[in-house]
Amino acid sequence: MPGQFERLFGHENINFPEYEFWYYRFLSGNFDLEYDRSSISQPLTLLDLPMDSLMEVIGHMDVKNRMNARKVSKSLRDVIDSRKVDYSRICIDIDEKSIRLELDDVVYNYSDEHFQKIALKNLENVLKSVKNVEDLHVVFYESTPKIMFELFSKIMENTKFDVGRIHVLVDRHEDAL
Structure with missing residues (x-):
């Protein structure tokens, strides 16, 4: 099994979404490593929301959550900073x-x-x-x-x-x- 996994991902560590996908696949008993993931659409993130919806979510955050969310990514920080409080x-x-x-x-x-x-x-x-x-x-x-x-x-x-x-x-x- 390690040989097939190395062929798929190389000798480097895999990123978390890739790890999570394979973990839950193996957990459910599906050990097919030849699965083509290209047919699966990429998961959406918070930043994929329309701007008015994202501003609504940020508007409901308290001070502490806004301060913490600013640390997540530059894109989220820019959105949070653009909303006046x-x-x-x-x-x-x-x-x-x-x-x-x-x-x-x-x-x-x-x-x-x-x-x-x-x-x-x-x-x-x-x-x-x-x-x-x-x-x-x-x-x-x-x-x-x-x-x-x-x-x-x-x-x-x-x-x-x-x-x-x-x-x-x-x-x-x-x-x-």
Whole structure:
């Protein structure tokens, strides 16, 4: 059996859809390796949906699922980013050792080794797709490195959305100016 399988797929590993096809075929007792798969149409993916249907699906995702779905593929990320979202509340707390991002009722705490880069990238991605925010709260502490304030300011300069109320707390007044 290994000889026939190698003739079909070579010495390399097979991809998951190919593996899955053969696994379920063998599981059902069908061991014919001469089967011609070209007659079977390729399975459809989420991205094969019409754009209005895909936007409807994305519209029903909560914040956490949208953030996770962005990581799946560039095509899906582009679709998600093109759909503008309303938030009732966005809170951003930045200090020396952590960044806390609250999007409505979902909270992200970043405090591992590379937290600054990851947190700021996620924040930038979220803000790109914001349409309206009722309340925006931003807090910088005495311990917040000046570079973090500068990076945050740069993100905000490249972002456009409507805000109902803004609350900014900065312990170092020279940074606020």
